Amino acid sequence: MIVAFVSGSFQTGRSTIAANLANYLRKTISVTLLDSDIEQLESSILLPPIWSKESEITVLSPIHDLDACQHCLSCITKCQSSVFKDYKDKIILLTELCSHCGDCVDFCKGHAVKLQKLTIGTIHKASYNNLTVLEVRLNDSAVKANSLFYHTKSYLDPLDVTLVDAAPYISDYACCSTMGADYFVVVTGDNELHFKQLKRTLNFFNNFKKPYGVLVNLSESENNQTAEYCKNNNIPLLGVLPFDKKLESGEIPRHQLVESPRWHELFASLWEKIQEELSQ
Ligand code: SF4
Ligand code: SF4
Numbered sequence: 001m002i003v004a005f006v007s008g009s010f011q012t013g014r015s016t017i018a019a020n021l022a023n024y025l026r027k028t029i030s031v032t033l034l035d036s037d038i039e040q041l042e043s044s045i046l047l048p049p050i051w052s053k054e055s056e057i058t059v060l061s062p063i064h065d066l067d068a069c070q071h072c073l074s075c076i077t078k079c080q081s082s083v084f085k086d087y088k089d090k091i092i093l094l095t096e097l098c099s100h101c102g103d104c105v106d107f108c109k110g111h112a113v114k115l116q117k118l119t120i121g122t123i124h125k126a127s128y129n130n131l132t133v134l135e136v137r138l139n140d141s142a143v144k145a146n147s148l149f150y151h152t153k154s155y156l157d158p159l160d161v162t163l164v165d166a167a168p169y170i171s172d173y174a175c176c177s178t179m180g181a182d183y184f185v186v187v188t189g190d191n192e193l194h195f196k197q198l199k200r201t202l203n204f205f206n207n208f209k210k211p212y213g214v215l216v217n218l219s220e221s222e223n224n225q226t227a228e229y230c231k232n233n234n235i236p237l238l239g240v241l242p243f244d245k246k247l248e249s250g251e252i253p254r255h256q257l258v259e260s261p262r263w264h265e266l267f268a269s270l271w272e273k274i275q276e277e278l279s280q
Pocket of ligand 2: 078
């Protein structure tokens with residue numbers, strides 16, 4: 001089962017919540033925490049793990065031999081990702097659009113297209129006590145986040161509960177970074193800007209037809225405008241987590257939040273609520 005933690009903006013505490021829930025769950029079930037927020041990887045900082053494995057993710061990318069090209073234009077009609085363009089009577093390739101199906105080698109009768117291996121990123125595996133931590137790292141030289149996430153899914157154990165710390169819903173690849181989760185926890189803060197961004201994110205989820213619930217974080221009060229909004233719009237509210245001065249000042253390390261009795265109870269109730277929602 002995959003549960004993705006998403007947010008419509010930065011500074012909502014999404015990574016802290018996902019890491020601490022994983023830390024809470026590892027004591028009773030087999031759990032993986034996957035960090036796919038490639039622009040701001042935080043899980044391994046939050047839960048200093050022991051690294052054990054690194055796997056390169058490689059795809060096949062086309063290269064074009066202009067001298068061999070017969071300018072038959074068949075690639076322009078047949079490539080479903082519109083990689084080939086006819087520019088000033090010459091074929092050029094926009095390889096960043098390629099979905100790596102490999103079909104161009106067959107349909108290019110002039111044998112002007114070859115495929116070369118391209119490493120788009122790496123999956124790093126680590127453990128923190130009984131918890132498996134996976135981190136997705138994109139190779140800077142490749143604009144290939146969606147392909148990287150597509151390959152990442154095969155590294156997940158289907159018998160585990162996987163919590164995904166996904167990219168915020170302002171990134172082009174946010175949707176793919178959730179690994180096609182079974183359930184979405186939309187984490188939001190409690191100020192005006194967060195509320196505005198949350199409404200935008202929920203509009204997207206309402207068309208998405210996947211189950212989700214809202215978790216309000218860093219809140220000064222149980223009765224906040226987001227909780228009220230969820231109630232009035234029949235949106236499942238998974239909980240309201242308080243703004244914690246000790247956490248803010250660093251008195252409680254971020255990854256050990258769940259060790260305090262008050263937070264332990266809050267994470268237990270959050271997991272119960274998620275399971276309740278999933279069983280409906
Ligand atoms: S299919 Fe091959 S030969 Fe034909 S235009 Fe495209 S690259 Fe050139
Ligand atoms: S590998 Fe597939 S998507 Fe990529 S250029 Fe060739 S036909 Fe198009």
